[in-house]
Amino acid sequence: IYGKNRRNSHGINLNISLQRELLFDDMRRWSSHQWEARPITATTGKGALLADKPVIAPFTAQYQIGRSQWFNPDNIAAVMNAGAAGFERWRLLAPRYANQERKAWLMLLASALENHSAELITLCVLEAGKTVQDSIDELREAVDFCRYYARQIDVHFAQPNKLTGPTGECNELYYEGRGVWLCISPWNFPLAIFIGQIAAALAAGNSVIAKPAEATSLIAARAVEIAHQVGIPKDLLQFLPGSGVDIGSAAFNDINLAGVAFTGSHKTARQIALQLAQRNGAMVPFIAETGGQNAMIVDSTALPEQVVRDVLRSAFGSAGQRCSALRVLCLQDDIADEVIRLLSGAMLELSVGDPLSLSTDVGPVIDSRAQHYLLRHIRWLEQHAKCVGKAPKAPEEGTFVTPVAYEITDFEALREEHFGPILHIYRYSAKSLNTLISNINSLGFGLTLSVHSRNPDTASRIERGIRVGNVYVNRDQIGAVVGVQPFGGMGLSGTGPKAGGPNYLLRFATERTRTINT
Numbered sequence: 001i002y003g004k005n006r007r008n009s010h011g012i013n014l015n016i017s018l019q020r021e022l023l024f025d026d027m028r029r030w031s032s033h034q035w036e037a038r039p040i041t042a043t044t045g046k047g048a049l050l051a052d053k054p055v056i057a058p059f060t061a062q063y064q065i066g067r068s069q070w071f072n073p074d075n076i077a078a079v080m081n082a083g084a085a086g087f088e089r090w091r092l093l094a095p096r097y098a099n100q101e102r103k104a105w106l107m108l109l110a111s112a113l114e115n116h117s118a119e120l121i122t123l124c125v126l127e128a129g130k131t132v133q134d135s136i137d138e139l140r141e142a143v144d145f146c147r148y149y150a151r152q153i154d155v156h157f158a159q160p161n162k163l164t165g166p167t168g169e170c171n172e173l174y175y176e177g178r179g180v181w182l183c184i185s186p187w188n189f190p191l192a193i194f195i196g197q198i199a200a201a202l203a204a205g206n207s208v209i210a211k212p213a214e215a216t217s218l219i220a221a222r223a224v225e226i227a228h229q230v231g232i233p234k235d236l237l238q239f240l241p242g243s244g245v246d247i248g249s250a251a252f253n254d255i256n257l258a259g260v261a262f263t264g265s266h267k268t269a270r271q272i273a274l275q276l277a278q279r280n281g282a283m284v285p286f287i288a289e290t291g292g293q294n295a296m297i298v299d300s301t302a303l304p305e306q307v308v309r310d311v312l313r314s315a316f317g318s319a320g321q322r323c324s325a326l327r328v329l330c331l332q333d334d335i336a337d338e339v340i341r342l343l344s345g346a347m348l349e350l351s352v353g354d355p356l357s358l359s360t361d362v363g364p365v366i367d368s369r370a371q372h373y374l375l376r377h378i379r380w381l382e383q384h385a386k387c388v389g390k391a392p393k394a395p396e397e398g399t400f401v402t403p404v405a406y407e408i409t410d411f412e413a414l415r416e417e418h419f420g421p422i423l424h425i426y427r428y429s430a431k432s433l434n435t436l437i438s439n440i441n442s443l444g445f446g447l448t449l450s451v452h453s454r455n456p457d458t459a460s461r462i463e464r465g466i467r468v469g470n471v472y473v474n475r476d477q478i479g480a481v482v483g484v485q486p487f488g489g490m491g492l493s494g495t496g497p498k499a500g501g502p503n504y505l506l507r508f509a510t511e512r513t514r515t516i517n518t
């Protein structure tokens with residue numbers, strides 16, 4: 001395992017590899033287990049659930065790993081009322097006590113997730129089709145979110161900020177929860193983002209309604225069960241698997257809604273923003289973390305081997321299904337041929353297939369709809385661009401897409417986000433750098449950027465020119481670490497604040513000023 005990963009430069013150290021071997025034994029046990037996403041209805045407990053919808057493992061059409069029941073949106077009022085009652089009950093407790101409880105829950109949840117690692121990692125592989133290593137990283141990130149936001153409670157909520165005022169007057173600014181947050185998450189980080197949103201909303205003093213992506217309800221259900229087992233009250237965390245459109249439409253109009261945290265595509269974000277603008281009742285904050293059309297710019301001073309290593313990881317890791325993934329590799333003309341030559345050779349080394357196999361680099365895409373969409377884009381590229389790299393052919397059965405690289409001559413192919421292992425390569429000259437920068441900005445997205453250059457002036461010029469949320473210099477552009485690389489974009493890529501950063505919780509809270517005549 002270790003040799004393979006070292007050859008592929010995935011940066012996995014021996015420690016983790018050993019853990020992987022141990023985990024794998026445990027995972028084998030779990031992968032023969034049948035999961036059932038049990039409905040969690042903190043409210044009426046009767047008739048809250050719609051007909052069964054089977055969840056099919058994405059990489060083989062025959063393999064059903066569990067069943068999840070969808071929430072009936074007609075019952076949304078009961079859920080929102082329960083969330084509001086739970087919020088109010090906790091809001092009226094002494095802040096010091098309530099904050100310490102919330103912190104303790106999140107710390108306990110972090111440990112409990114670690115204790116269930118084999119089960120959760122296996123579910124992540126089976127349900128989301130993520131590779132074993134991606135699933136390990138996913139669990140790690142979920143745990144990091146819990147601990148990071150738990151610690152942030154002390155930073156933001158423990159003490160009011162004292163403000164200077166006239167003699168005889170005490171002025172304080174403090175933060176508290178807003179109420180019931182609807183947290184809507186995507187399938188590509190079915191545990192990390194799902195838990196990250198919940199942890200942030202709870203840490204800031206709210207109650208949460210957690211709506212997982214349709215394709216990944218099982219892992220989310222297990223995570224919520226674990227959260228309840230560690231003591232998070234059922235009315236402070238309610239689980240609503242089901243259709244985003246239906247649950248969203250019902251919840252957005254409920255009087256008790258106090259905020260929406262959404263991660264997903266920018267098109268969905270726009271629909272939600274429109275619905276929220278038209279809702280009856282108070283205006284509520286909307287946090288949207290959406291997609292990217294991410295570039296890597298490589299100038300002639302870059303090291304080609306390093307570039308190729310970082311491109312493989314950024315463009316094809318997680319089958320390209322990361323919002324941060326590299327979509328367009330921009331090569332300065334005098335280094336382009338060399339990088340393309342090395343890259344096309346390295347792509348032949350990628351192993352595409354069963355995500356449960358430890359030697360797999362690239363697993364399936366999430367479902368057949370995504371596969372068809374990506375294959376349609378590849379057919380378009382066949383007509384309009386030149387194929388310069390291809391991994392060995394992906395298995396026929398299952399929702400695989402063979403990683404490919406196409407050289408393009410304009411940015412027409414980049415108007416839409418193609419969420420899979422498709423890399424576009426574009427050549428530029430030193431003279432046309434400014435045009436390149438404005439072309440990338442004109443796409444409207446602003447999530448990640450990687451710059452490969454040994455010339456600090458060039459790197460800085462590119463970094464300042466391209467408006468994105470996360471810039472990486474001389475490295476890959478995925479895998480932001482909680483508390484180390486706060487993550488989030490601008491423009492079509494999101495509203496901010498940055499997840500895993502010091503200001504994230506504040507958006508979930510409301511500010512109050514207290515003036516006391518002493």
Ligand code: NAD
Nearest residue numbers: 185186187212213244245248264265268289290291292323
């Ligand atoms: P999606 O927008 O299709 O769905 C995301 C969630 O929104 C799901 O839970 C879905 O059920 C729900 N939803 C869909 N329509 C809705 C509506 N009208 N009202 C309320 N909820 C609705 O996205 P996806 O396919 O699940 O995820 C992939 C997308 O997420 C990509 O665009 C990717 O770039 C983006 N993403 C962004 C980040 C980030 O941090 N910026 C992280 C991960 C994924």
